[in-house]
Amino acid sequence: MSQIMLFLITLLLIRVCYTDIRYRIIENKCVVIILLVNILYFFIMGKLPYLLSSVTIFAVGFFCIVCNCVGAGDIKLLTVLGMMFPLREIPDFIFLVALSGLPLILVVYGLHRFSKGKFSKTLPYGVAITSGYLLKILM
16 A cells, blocks of 8 residues: 555656746645645554654744745645654655755756756755655665
């Protein structure tokens, strides 16, 4: 059953990546559906979601949103995906997201520079969040 849930979440995350690259937006409906799939997974497995992990990510993320360091869609996605990991694994998850963001920075910088400004300088960080999440799940 967990393979089906992972497959569904992966499909949704592909959609998140597409909309983030194309429009620089992470759709709320995708985040909500990922949340529902996660809750369904925990219900089927007879476990409780790691809500403390989600609350911690949201609290830190809210501060980052207020400081205009990161977009709200990124934090919502991190919050929903973070419920899959116990609090002690959140630093690993965030590290993998940050590590996944490094090549993304180089690609976006290169595209912007060599397209003479036709390509946006903003980062579609949903791609890095997705990559970090999938790396963490597969480890």
